[in-house]
Amino acid sequence: MFSNSDRFKESFLKRLESMCGKGFEETTKRDQYLTLGNMVREYISSKWIETNELYRSENKKQVYYLSIEFLLGRLLVQNLLNLGIKDVVEEGLNDLDIDLGDIEECESDPALGNGGLGRLAACFLDSLATLNLPGHGYGIRYKHGLFDQKIVDGYQVELPEQWLRHGNVWEVRKPDEAAEILFWGKIETSYDNNELSFKHVGAEKVLAVPYDMPVVGYHVDTVNTLRLWNAEPAAFAPNQDILSYKRDTEAITDFLYPDDTHDEGKILRLKQQYFLVSSSLQSIIASYKKENSNIRELHHSVAIHINDTHPALAVPELMRLLMDIEGLTWDEAWKVTTNTLSYTNHTILSEALEKWPIYLFKPLMPRIYMIIEEINERFCAELWNKYPGDWHKIEHMAIIAHDLVKMAHLAIVGSNSINGVAKIHSDILKHREMKSFYDIYPTKFNNKTNGITHRRWLLKANPGLTNLIKNTIGEDFVHQPDKLIDLKRHIYHPDLKEQFANVKRKRKEILAKRIAEKNGILVDIDSIFDVQVKRMHAYKRQLLNVLHIIYLYNRLKEDVNYTIQPRTFIFGAKASPTYYYAKKIIKLIHSLADKVNNDPRVSKIIKVVFMENYRVSLAEDIFPAADVSEQISTASKEASGTGNMKFMMNGALTVGTLDGANIEIMEEVGKDNIFTFGLTAQEVLNYEENGRYRSMEYYHHDLRIRQVVDQLTNGFFSEDEGEFESIKDSLLVQNDQYFVLRDFASYIDIQEKVGVAYQQRDKWLEKALINISHSGFFSSDRTIQQYADDIWKIDPMGVRV
Numbered sequence: 001m002f003s004n005s006d007r008f009k010e011s012f013l014k015r016l017e018s019m020c021g022k023g024f025e026e027t028t029k030r031d032q033y034l035t036l037g038n039m040v041r042e043y044i045s046s047k048w049i050e051t052n053e054l055y056r057s058e059n060k061k062q063v064y065y066l067s068i069e070f071l072l073g074r075l076l077v078q079n080l081l082n083l084g085i086k087d088v089v090e091e092g093l094n095d096l097d098i099d100l101g102d103i104e105e106c107e108s109d110p111a112l113g114n115g116g117l118g119r120l121a122a123c124f125l126d127s128l129a130t131l132n133l134p135g136h137g138y139g140i141r142y143k144h145g146l147f148d149q150k151i152v153d154g155y156q157v158e159l160p161e162q163w164l165r166h167g168n169v170w171e172v173r174k175p176d177e178a179a180e181i182l183f184w185g186k187i188e189t190s191y192d193n194n195e196l197s198f199k200h201v202g203a204e205k206v207l208a209v210p211y212d213m214p215v216v217g218y219h220v221d222t223v224n225t226l227r228l229w230n231a232e233p234a235a236f237a238p239n240q241d242i243l244s245y246k247r248d249t250e251a252i253t254d255f256l257y258p259d260d261t262h263d264e265g266k267i268l269r270l271k272q273q274y275f276l277v278s279s280s281l282q283s284i285i286a287s288y289k290k291e292n293s294n295i296r297e298l299h300h301s302v303a304i305h306i307n308d309t310h311p312a313l314a315v316p317e318l319m320r321l322l323m324d325i326e327g328l329t330w331d332e333a334w335k336v337t338t339n340t341l342s343y344t345n346h347t348i349l350s351e352a353l354e355k356w357p358i359y360l361f362k363p364l365m366p367r368i369y370m371i372i373e374e375i376n377e378r379f380c381a382e383l384w385n386k387y388p389g390d391w392h393k394i395e396h397m398a399i400i401a402h403d404l405v406k407m408a409h410l411a412i413v414g415s416n417s418i419n420g421v422a423k424i425h426s427d428i429l430k431h432r433e434m435k436s437f438y439d440i441y442p443t444k445f446n447n448k449t450n451g452i453t454h455r456r457w458l459l460k461a462n463p464g465l466t467n468l469i470k471n472t473i474g475e476d477f478v479h480q481p482d483k484l485i486d487l488k489r490h491i492y493h494p495d496l497k498e499q500f501a502n503v504k505r506k507r508k509e510i511l512a513k514r515i516a517e518k519n520g521i522l523v524d525i526d527s528i529f530d531v532q533v534k535r536m537h538a539y540k541r542q543l544l545n546v547l548h549i550i551y552l553y554n555r556l557k558e559d560v561n562y563t564i565q566p567r568t569f570i571f572g573a574k575a576s577p578t579y580y581y582a583k584k585i586i587k588l589i590h591s592l593a594d595k596v597n598n599d600p601r602v603s604k605i606i607k608v609v610f611m612e613n614y615r616v617s618l619a620e621d622i623f624p625a626a627d628v629s630e631q632i633s634t635a636s637k638e639a640s641g642t643g644n645m646k647f648m649m650n651g652a653l654t655v656g657t658l659d660g661a662n663i664e665i666m667e668e669v670g671k672d673n674i675f676t677f678g679l680t681a682q683e684v685l686n687y688e689e690n691g692r693y694r695s696m697e698y699y700h701h702d703l704r705i706r707q708v709v710d711q712l713t714n715g716f717f718s719e720d721e722g723e724f725e726s727i728k729d730s731l732l733v734q735n736d737q738y739f740v741l742r743d744f745a746s747y748i749d750i751q752e753k754v755g756v757a758y759q760q761r762d763k764w765l766e767k768a769l770i771n772i773s774h775s776g777f778f779s780s781d782r783t784i785q786q787y788a789d790d791i792w793k794i795d796p797m798g799v800r801v
């Protein structure tokens with residue numbers, strides 16, 4: 001049906017009419033989307049079945065990636081591309097006067113994740129399948145993904161996201177493979193024939209029903225599975241009000257928690273975590289037992305990865321299943337568990353480290369709590385042997401302390417591998433944040449620098465640039481992203497530079513059009529597109545960017561002869577609904593935009609744009625159009641960053657601190673091809689330790705700083721003078737926790753250099769091309785290969801077609 005465009009056209013028309021019961025002319029874009037989606041899903045299904053059969057018959061080791069988030073983005077065009085049928089489909093549709101892009105717009109953008117962590121999981125799935133690695137995702141089928149953001153009078157308003165409103169053509173419901181999850185109730189312990197047994201009585205049962213989605217590898221036969229669990233009522237217990245039971249049960253998978261750092265500490269979130277872990281482990285064990293008889297060898301066939309601490313309950317849950325259901329002893333179960341599990345840490349921010357109060361935890365999962373207590377006691381005994389009498393150390397490392405269950409400690413003790421997501425982050429884990437664990441388990445710790453899939457962020461998002469690269473160095477880079485380095489031999493070639501400049505310009509035009517439509521702002525295509533898109537958070541320092549813009553505005557107002565390269569400052573960011581400070585910064589950006597964009601003279605030179613509802617599909621339009629990538633977190637706080645890699649791959653130059661993967665980007669491209677500034681991580685950590693930073697001193701000694709900070713509250717913005725007082729207070733009264741004022745001067749300097757560098761057009765284009773040629777290292781194919789070799793010990797299956 002996809003062998004050539006005529007055959008495709010024929011089957012598409014037939015399908016469209018039979019599915020919709022109307023003539024072609026009558027059908028809507030959504031009808032066309034649904035028809036095409038179903039045709040593609042059907043086409044995938046034979047490969048999917050074959051992949052599963054191959055996995056069963058070969059019975060080699062497989063990995064299961066447990067994650068509370070998978071930020072997939074739209075799937076139709078990515079699937080067409082990976083299947084190698086995008087051109088055929090596009091051609092056939094064009095004959096019918098249908099634009100594939102228009103059809104794509106009908107697909108919802110599944111936002112089952114908050115940001116970096118969830119998007120990383122999605123990139124990993126794409127790489128696993130493409131490398132023919134037997135690896136599957138396990139997650140939650142949230143009815144509502146991350147909220148839709150609307151801006152009203154400059155303020156963020158959240159609306160429920162509705163990705164399932166028109167159904168989901170990619171999923172298959174598998175009610176026969178549902179699992180039962182038990183909450184609440186009591187544990188009855190009995191002792192018969194020299195054996196302890198545990199009975200969970202009076203529990204509330206929840207049914208976990210799997211919905212499977214295919215994960216199609218690029219130009220290979222492999223189709224892996226993303227299994228998302230939906231919570232449904234099981235047989236209801238006596239004495240229970242059936243309506244409230246139904247409501248409580250379904251609530252478990254109703255919403256994605258909209259935060260990516262604040263510790264929420266809500267019971268529903270804990271329920272989600274256990275729900276994901278228990279259903280996934282039951283499903284993994286069931287499929288293992290189909291082909292294998294000895295559960296004591298589970299770790300030879302199965303690796304299970306814990307994405308951050310959210311699925312860390314896998315440690316006690318696997319113990320429970322192995323002991324209570326499979327009949328293993330504690331020692332046998334512990335050996336299998338620790339040999340099966342591995343864990344990635346994604347942040348060192350203390351407010352994001354999960355700690356659950358016992359009073360919430362214990363009644364909800366009584367058996368799990370018992371097991372954690374036992375793990376903790378054995379671990380503390382081990383510590384006591386190693387550090388006799390050192391109560392302080394033991395208290396600090398314990399899994400349960402001060403009435404809290406520390407999920408990171410549980411994950412570390414229960415896993416065979418613990419990794420950070422960029423070199424500097426892994427070093428901070430080893431030598432500071434988790435030093436005491438590194439001291440006792442030095443070989444467990446390792447680094448896996450993050451990556452992104454070039455198939456979405458280059459091939460799909462930027463076909464113009466992709467073709468230019470193909471025409472210059474051939475197609476090898478498509479399968480081996482490292483080969484992008486071949487571009488380097490061509491960068492001084494004037495043709496390549498001009499063609500690249502054209503590609504960039506076209507994408508800037510497309511983005512400018514979108515901005516004109518959505519924001520009603522006309523932006524200058526010749527200006528620098530300077531972009532900061534990511535979650536709104538104090539440590540990411542959108543405020544530093546804002547203060548720089550106020551400073552530029554002041555200079556342009558004060559001195560009519562001051563000339564700079566025109567710039568368009570573009571922001572995109574969602575703030576957690578309860579994060580007051582982050583929401584204020586969104587309002588501040590809007591007030592600044594009003595001020596700047598409405599000044600007749602200044603607005604010819606600089607403009608400020610806030611793009612509403614930042615999400616994967618919008619990101620695909622933003623990265624290709626960017627000239628400058630803002631990666632300005634306080635050094636040591638951004639574990640890795642992955643947006644930085646997407647910008648680089650699309651030929652934007654980074655303005656960045658020496659933080660996360662920015663450092664590795666600098667090592668790749670060289671110091672001349674990146675703009676770094678600010679405190680180093682070591683300097684930040686020193687300040688934090690010695691407490692010698694005084695933001696007031698910077699405010700008093702640097703006139704530029706004083707002026708911009710004062711403008712927050714002196715009526716410069718047309719809002720109430722109190723509107724931004726809390727931001728000013730964060731800088732002065734609360735001593736500027738993220739060193740915004742400390743890095744201000746250095747940021748101003750580097751930004752001036754950026755402006756000058758952009759005017760040396762030829763050199764700039766060379767730098768951009770150098771960035772692209774070194775971006776192969778940041779492909780998630782490299783990252784996943786390292787996980788497969790070093791942590792999971794899995795080998796590829798199947799063959800490339």
Ligand code: 26V
Nearest residue numbers: 116117257259260264346421638639640641642
């Ligand atoms: C925490 C919470 C707390 C409560 C409610 C929901 C929620 C959701 C996520 C998180 C943890 C967020 C950690 C995270 O996203 N880290 C980011 O991971 C990226 C991928 O490794 C990395 O590039 C970013 O630097 C890092 O901030």
